[in-house]
Amino acid sequence: MSTKYEKQNDFRQKLPWLEEWRFLANNHTTSLIDVINVKLTKNEESELNELPVESKNEFINNGKVEQIITSSTFRAPFNNYPTVPSHQNSIATNFGIADQSAGLISIFGLSVSSEKLAYISVIILITALLIISSVLTVAVIVTSPQLKDIIGYYLISLSVSDLLCGTLITPVSIYAVLDENWPTAYSEILCRIEVYIELVLLSVVLYIFMWISVDRYILLTRPGRYEAEQTLTRCKCWAMFTWVTSLVLCCPVLFNELQAQYDRYAFLCVLDCTKMMPYAITMALLVIIPSLICISYSYFSIFITLRNPDELEDTYKGQLQADRSFVITFFIILTFVISWMPLIIVRLTELIFRVIIQVPSLHFTLVWLGIGSGFWKFVIYWMMSAKFRNALKSLFLLTWCDTEQELP
Incomplete structure (x- = not known):
């Protein structure tokens, strides 16, 4: 019979974004816009990290990832939150991922x-x-x-x-x-x-x-x-x-x-x-x-x-x-x-x-x-x-x- 701890872990695996939301919500150094807009996409991050350097730069320049926030950005008081989630390499905000859906206009190469x-x-x-x-x-x-x-x-x-x-x-x-x-x-x-x-x-x-x-x-x-x-x-x-x-x-x-x-x-x-x-x-x-x-x-x-x-x-x-x-x-x-x-x-x-x-x-x-x-x-x-x-x-x-x- 599974314990309460195992159920909680299984729930977090099914909804990984919930853990990241708690992580940002407990970070007082982030603004309200960051808490509302940040959406962690673990799969796309792993794909981005596996790409070569040239392909990664092209991926970013094309507007698919506009903003990368490293885990060092959140090294501030976390209300004694125990650990930082495992994906500490990079966190992609939905500003870049939803670039095309947001209706951004490119002027002189700038969104x-x-x-x-x-x-x-x-x-x-x-x-x-x-x-x-x-x-x-x-x-x-x-x-x-x-x-x-x-x-x-x-x-x-x-x-x-x-x-x-x-x-x-x-x-x-x-x-x-x-x-x-x-x-x-x-x-x-x-x-x-x-x-x-x-x-x-x-x-x-x-x-x-x-x-x-x-x-x-x-x-x-x-x-x-x-x-x-x-x-x-x-x-x-x-x-x-x-x-x-x-x-x-x-x-x-x-x-x-x-x-x-x-x-x-x-x-x-x-x-x-x-x-x-x-x-x-x-x-x-x-x-x-x-x-x-x-x-x-x-x-x-x-x-x-x-x-x-x-x-x-x-x-x-x-x-x-x-x-x-x-x-x-x-x-x-x-x-x-x-x-x-x-x-x-x-x-x-x-x-x-x-x-x-x-x-x-x-x-x-x-x-x-x-x-x-x-x-x-x-x-x-x-x-x-x-x-x-x-x-x-x-x-x-x-x-x-x-x-x-x-x-x-």
Whole structure:
């Protein structure tokens, strides 16, 4: 008569995967995904181990086994589980075995899941919108004499920053989604360069917003002295000063390895403020805080003045009614703030309540919502400026006519 121990062994032989499930379930070092997804296939492992080295590599490269986890991965506290199962050579997860059934798509020799494909689609869409809107905005303003005013030159600076973001930053994220080993496969210098460009573009945008708010404030509060104080030459000098200052202030990122870290949820390299808090505070004091104070004060004063139009002279009242640049610039700044506000709220929530919100899709959405804020400048300018719409039509008509004339 068989004993209880022999029945238990016989049961485990009939259901070998049950023993492996218990093995993983008692391992606290594994994640929930590992516990749910890991399926041990003893027969296929033995077949894989019996293959020659060349055939085994071909077997793996074909996508049949994507991930091999050795038994050393689980050498952690097992809740005093007595022994490790006999198949200690390798453990094949169902990520690779079910590669074909999972509907993975191969792009440039890399397997991409449906989730990653969605991330790539969003990044490509935002990249295309940034590049197209920036090129159109610059082309329209440069080719239209009516738009070559102070606000026009400031918008060119903003569009150039969006164009650089769409050509130097977002394309790298596409490759980062495809290749999970991107942060380790390449030098950390590339990551620091990406963080440097991000900080430069952010500083340029905040400074330009500040100059725009100051320009609108002077036009409204001191209209008689506006033409003398705000000239095109001075505007160009402020724009050049903004770019040079931003390039210099962000240089320490290039020479310090501790300031760049890879955000695996947003597929971007970002500044590690926790390790370089003095530099982060310096950037806040020199760029972020002055810009926010100046923008808030200027537009608050503008709204107070617009609510009491009787205090203005009749000449300036007509000028304000005809000039829609106040509304255009305000909505451009407002869309930028709204786009980044959800991410800021989440970060502040984590900081105040000392919690970590780890939802990859949410984090990705909030980050790229802010990055795509540059596209809304083109939309707002097109909707609220009749001069911009006419100049855009003229640009397309001019291009089309030139193309027709060149045809034989």
